[in-house]
Amino acid sequence: MRRKFMAGNWKMHKTIAEATAYARELVDRLGGESARIMIAPPFTALAAVGATVKGSNIQLGAQNCAPELSGAHTGEVSLSMLKECGVNVVILGHSERRHVYLETDELVNRKVKLALSEGCDVILCVGETESERDKGVTEKVVKQQVKEGLQGVSAEELKRVVIAYEPVWAIGTGKNATPQDANAVHVFIRRLIAEIYDPGVAERLVIQYGGSVKPGNVKELMAEENIDGALVGGASLSAEQFVPIVQAGRS
Numbered sequence: 001m002r003r004k005f006m007a008g009n010w011k012m013h014k015t016i017a018e019a020t021a022y023a024r025e026l027v028d029r030l031g032g033e034s035a036r037i038m039i040a041p042p043f044t045a046l047a048a049v050g051a052t053v054k055g056s057n058i059q060l061g062a063q064n065c066a067p068e069l070s071g072a073h074t075g076e077v078s079l080s081m082l083k084e085c086g087v088n089v090v091i092l093g094h095s096e097r098r099h100v101y102l103e104t105d106e107l108v109n110r111k112v113k114l115a116l117s118e119g120c121d122v123i124l125c126v127g128e129t130e131s132e133r134d135k136g137v138t139e140k141v142v143k144q145q146v147k148e149g150l151q152g153v154s155a156e157e158l159k160r161v162v163i164a165y166e167p168v169w170a171i172g173t174g175k176n177a178t179p180q181d182a183n184a185v186h187v188f189i190r191r192l193i194a195e196i197y198d199p200g201v202a203e204r205l206v207i208q209y210g211g212s213v214k215p216g217n218v219k220e221l222m223a224e225e226n227i228d229g230a231l232v233g234g235a236s237l238s239a240e241q242f243v244p245i246v247q248a249g250r251s
């Protein structure tokens with residue numbers, strides 16, 4: 001049985017003061033949970049939240065990282081800067097990065113390899129848009145994002161990679177894939193990983209679902225055999241919603 005991984009992506013929400021108070025509440029309320037837990041505040045709150053969650057069962061994630069380690073890269077944040085705040089997981093290839101900020105698979109892959117070589121775990125996000133789903137090319141799109149995102153990543157390194165399947169049409173829209181539809185794509189991803197690497201590696205891989213996960217739908221999603229956790233946006237912003245979501249990951 002794969003341990004569930006429940007992660008919150010706060011996106012561009014919360015000031016340092018708000019983020020710290022909220023992180024403290026989560027530390028207090030999620031102490032005994034069996035799932036792996038991560039929160040990813042905005043960059044400006046990472047240091048303060050990192051100090052708040054230090055020593056707890058909540059890991060600190062970053063929402064992105066620079067594809068270089070240092071230098072003249074205006075507006076970017078390096079992995080060493082993130083690690084200094086206590087970050088040990090980086091979300092890469094999120095659909096907002098791909099579709100709004102035009103990140104390519106090649107750029108995502110550079111970040112994936114750099115994050116792994118710097119000792120961070122990676123959540124690699126993949127998923128089709130609504131028009132791609134309508135055209136019936138979901139598997140083709142997901143295959144390309146997985147293959148190119150993981151180009152040059154060894155089987156050993158893959159142990160520190162989580163894949164998040166997030167259909168773009170379900171993110172922040174209130175629409176979500178049915179648990180069965182999501183599970184079918186998760187099965188497809190696991191088979192693909194078995195082909196690229198080997199069945200043992202594929203069996204261990206944690207595949208999260210993301211896209212309008214809420215307290216009301218999380219249990220049925222987590223009941224699917226190949227859904228190993230959730231990457232949560234909107235509903236990760238309040239304890240009222242995020243605490244029951246994390247509890248749905250209990251083993």
Ligand code: PGA
Pocket residue numbers: 009166170171172173210211212213231232233234235
């Ligand atoms: P959502 O976002 O839960 O608000 O749909 C999910 C995500 O973007 O990871």
